[in-house]
Amino acid sequence: MELNGRVVVVTGGATGIGAAVCRAAARAGAAGVVAVYARSAEEAERVAAEAGAAGGTGLAVRADVADDAQVRELAATVLERFGRVDVLVNNAGTTRAVGHEDLDGLTDDIWREVLDVNLLGAFRCVRAFAPALRAAGGAVVNVSSISAYRAGGSSIAYGVSKAALSQLTRNLAAALGPEVRVNAVAPGTVATRWQTQLHGEQGFAERSAAERASVPLRRTSTPEQVAEVVLGLARMDMVTGEALIVDGGKHVMY
Template sequence: MEPQGRVAVITGGGTGIGRATSLALARAGAAGIVVSYTRSAEDAGTLVRAVEALGVPALARRADVADDGEVRALAAAARDRFGRVDILVNNAGTTRAVPEPDLEGLTDADWRELLDVNVVGAFRCARAFAPDLRAARGAVVNIASISGYRAGGSSIAYGVSKAAMLQLTRNLAAALAPEVRVNAVAPGTVTTRWQTGLHGEDGFAERARAERESVPLRATAGPEHVAQAVRGLLSMDMVTGETLIVDGGKHIRY
């Protein structure tokens, strides 16, 4: 399936990977782009203008994926505006920065929030959009993380939530077949505001520099590289239930 003439919904789409994916699909000839956001209304509005400057109609709507009512309202808004939804990119996510050895620092509330947003939120979106996706013989791409495969990342709960998303991808691929394909992208380190928010500008720059010494491609991924992977999975008509790692090959040396 190619993006040309398709309508795509990207959750958490105002910044970073979501923004890059929205613009990539617009440049590829999408018929419409819908982005959801929770806090970044200004960024989402800026993205809508950028997409429309490419000649593609776009809609930004606030929707917290932890709230099923808001998710279903997002689906209804997309349907009302464009009459169809062909592509769903589950990109919305959250984390808590808690050092791995600090078990007491990771609260029950942290666990509930990360699992609710990162895993159940993606399920809520797939469930709400399932009728549209089935009718369109569409596709879902979940944005997971290399943290779903290995110990590390911003916190234990974050890694566990992303590991759960890998299994959710496989389960949804079976549940929505044969009409809908479901795959995932698992990025490693990506240059985004998310990372600089966790580590600071200088801190992230140093972490990325040090990491590049062990990355086979000697590069740090940008949001556009994850967007490339999303586009690639959308075009693979006989691939479902799979996850593509985007980390410059670092995982082969872990």
């Protein structure tokens, strides 16, 4: 699939990896780029404007992926505006920092919140956009995490939600083929606001510096590098049901 002339929808498209995917899709010639946001309205509008400046049409749409009615309204809005959807990037995510040993701290409410966004949110979006994606012969890329593969990350709930998202990717690849391809990207540490909110500026600087000392590629991933992989998977016409780790090779050292 070439992205020129296509319509790309990115949940969590206002900041970080999602914003980088929106910008990269616009530079690749997408006719429409939809930055979906739940809270970051100003940032989403900025990303949409940047997409428009690159030659296509940028659109910022508010929708909480934890709310099925909002997701279905999102799909209707995009189809009314563009008439088609070629690529859906499920990037919206959330977490709550809870130490893995703190089982009592990981409440049922936290489990529900994390799974509702990270797992069910992706499913809701695929379900809502499936008819349009089938009609376009489109692609879905889910943003998972290295936490899907190892006992680390911000909480047990987060890692489990991402592991489940990777399995959802495989199931959806089987369910939506042959018209729609479904893949996932699993980033390791990425230099985003997400990380500084979790660890603080100084804390993240120290963690990423320590990681670079041992990671084979000796660098921390940027949102733009992850976006390159996301759009690469969208382009790969014979690849489906796969999850590609993007962590500078750190996973081979675990």
